[in-house]
Amino acid sequence: MATHTEGTLACNGITIRYAELGTGQPVVVFPAAGGTLFDDVTTALADQYRVISLDISPFREREGVDDVTHLAPALARLGISSFCVVGVSNGAASAVIQAVYAPDVVSRVILVAPTRAILQHPQLAAKLGEVKAPTLVLVGTRDRSGAREVGQLCRAQIPVCHLLFVYDAGETIAAERRDACLSPMTEFLEKGEGFIVSQESQLIRP
């Protein structure tokens, strides 16, 4: 089993920790606060992608300063000039900020069980319409945290946004229904909006 590469990034006067796994197109992950840098789904993504998961907890301690907006130049020092972002739980707000403030380098946005942090962030809810990258929001049908409402808002405000319900999952979708998350996420990363088109054969017996 592949092991993570760990390192630090200097960003806006703060040092943040990151872990990296896999090779291929870069996918930057903003994990849930207090959780591990890699969950079952982001680990599986590393089979096809270069996944960089950021511990941005130092940012959260500096209330009112959007350090996340300064991440793109820091990531460039890792040789990453264009990337997809994945925001998990309360990490979703950081993923959206990245998409809003660095629209030219973010090619896809995936929000997994986004929390109300997006709605509570000053001005962020009003800026959803500025997200240029195709966006996918995954919400569990048993999630009562407000993710469904956040997903509905994203679907209504972000110009190209798909809301996907993961049946019979709560807030921890990745742990509860790993493959149900992984399949649409990898298809979306690969095809963007084209992920709504099925390529599966319906032929029963040739």
Place this chain on the structure above:
Amino acid sequence: MKVGFLNPMSYAGTPTATPWPVPPEQCDRAAASKTMHRAREQLCLADKLGFDWVSVSEHHYSPRILAPSPMIYAGAMTEVVKKAKIAVLGPLLPLSNPVRVAEELAMLDAMSDGRVMVLFLRGTANEILTYRSNPAEAQAVTQEGIDLILHAWTEPQPFGWEGRYFNYRTVSVWPRTVQEPHPPVFSSGNSPESVQFCASRRLNLALSFIQLPDISQRVVMYKEAATKEGWEPTADNVLYRFWAHVAESDEAAEHNTSKFKVHMGLARHMSTAVRSSLRESPPEKLEFDRPFLCGSPATVLDQIGALREAGVGLMDIAFVWPGLSYEQQIESMERFASDVMPQVRGM
């Protein structure tokens, strides 16, 4: 209490002995047409007599009930039934595309100016064989289908669905249902597990062809489960479907219905190999000696009182029984409407 008329859609031709599936060659084409015309006649009568709803169910490959597509029939109902609600009780979700079901019901709700009510079912053992569904998964498929349909009716924006049994990347149902947020939805409570599901989704409970003690037990279970979910259902949330025969006297009712029994389970006629493969499907019902409500108007009122005591507020009644002529069915239905229904309203 409220009362609905379950249209029996009984085949108007000569009954066959073969249980399921019945060879199509035994279907008299003219009799099939006559069946549909009679059913329409009964619908109009039920509406005129003041039944609160008229209902249709879904059954396949048999002359017992000629309703393989309840949606087609419900569409016709919207044109001839002017006052009563249109009850689709109900589509078999393991045999269906749930998104299509959501679309068709929304269309019906628009056509009927918001008179649709619906019960989603998994189907009995024989129905599961119709399109080769897996009986072991029927309950899970049905429950996911219900959740998907509820989302399809309530989500304001297009969405995708990554289910265990259904997978859609784009769902965006038009038209929206006239009723807000959606038509009244019933879910089966014929098993303890399904009662729990029903309460957890705040759906109305539908019971059918079970005995009175079981009805009471299921209603108690439903209310307890609902309390845990933070809501309190009433009798108006509980529907019971059954057969009834009302005659001028108890003796006449007994005479009219005692010649035949009814056995609900068609799987008992299948081979051992098939039946053993169906072991995960709903248990086959036992024989019934007589309709649930049977007797003179006074006797039937007493029987309804017991039903009300058990917690039922909605009755979905089929006025059929083997051996009853079409004319006897109509007579029973009319007697119920004139001599029973007025008192039922106050219960």
